[in-house]
Every structure is written in structure tokens, then in C-alpha cells.
Amino acid sequence: GAGVSQSPSNKVTEKGKDVELRCDPISGHTALYWYRQSLGQGLEFLIYFQGNSAPDKSGLPSDRFSAERTGGSVSTLTIQRTQQEDSAVYLCASSLERLSTDTQYFGPGTRLTVL
């Protein structure tokens, strides 16, 4: 079946502009996660959604970052007033539920470059 998809695959923007990144999870998966992978670093958790519950935003680095998930499916990560340090690969993952034993399946990522 179809995996996690993300768009765009690459995004180049100017400092100060807003960007929106999209994630389409695996059909039927109720949990959705956003991570950031910076050059030479591991994955940094940003935010997660579980069904209709309030999202866990504990990983968002600043109030310029926000995310929403409409209808329990597609999610959009928005970065306002982008800074050069926001340049990274943004990865989305989904899992059947948010259980410790569930496997998270990742999308191909969006490479964001802020000039």
C-alpha cells in the first residue's frame, strides 16, 4: 500500500518568509509525527497528533512553528518568518496508534533551505 508522502520534496525560501510543509500519512494510521533532521545531527521530535486529541507540541523549537491536522489525516507544518537555522530536512511519520510498541513509518522528507 501507499506509504507516507510529503510535499514539496524541496523548498527554497528567503529569510523572513512563511512556509508550509505537507504530510499525508498512511491510510488508517491515527498517530502522526513531525521531526527535524539538521545537517550532521539526529532526528529532533517536533510535534505529534493522535486522533482527535490535543497535539503534543513539546518539541516545537519556537512559536514560529505550528502544525495542524485536518480531519485526522493530512497534516501541515507551518514555519513563520523563517530563519537560516530552520534549514533542515523535515520528516513526517505515522503509526497505527501512539503505542510504545508501534512502528513509525517515515515519509521521504522535505528539504528546506532558507537563504
Add this chain to the structure above:
Amino acid sequence: AQSVAQPEDQVNVAEGNPLTVKCTYSVSGNPYLFWYVQYPNRGLQFLLKYITGDNLVKGSYGFEAEFNKSQTSFHLKKPSALVSDSALYFCAVRDAFTDNLFFGTGTRLTVIP
């Protein structure tokens, strides 16, 4: 606090030789451990996980990992490396209390023909 350590940034191995990618962890509750692989310009692909039961876990592409509770390790292994195994490997641990997934910084494996 939960953490994962991958002590080697880079591992080189000759094709056909066995490979090991090391991972140690620290969690407050029962550890749930995962290995992912990332090929260039691709997302992370799930390889295998340890939840409970047999300490030796078998996964995709001939990889396996051994859970060692006393040494808090979960090293990834393969008996015979292929050039196509060259990629970036991530170990991750999930704490049963917080449910959050913590990743190591990754180990780049290069298999030399």
C-alpha cells in the same frame, strides 16, 4: 532521562565481512528499541524492533540485532555485508512512560567492494 548513543560516526567494512553498528541506550522504564536505515535523499526505513521476548531480533534485508539488558545495548549486525548496505543507520529508543521516540545521531556505514 532517555537517551541513545551511537559511539561511531562512521563504520567501514569490506564486502562479505560481518558488520556491527553499535547502539547503547538509557531509559527509565522498559526499553522499546528500533533500528532505521536512511539511504541518500530518502526518508527513514524501518529495519527491526525489540519489544519483548527473544533477545535476538531479525529484521529486513538480513539484518539482526541483539538486545543486551545488562549492557544496555542493542547492536545491529549482519553476517555478510553488501555494498548496497552502505547508508546511514539510526538507533532509537522509546520509553514506555513518555511514548516519545529518541534517536541517536546516526552511524554512516560504508561497505567497500
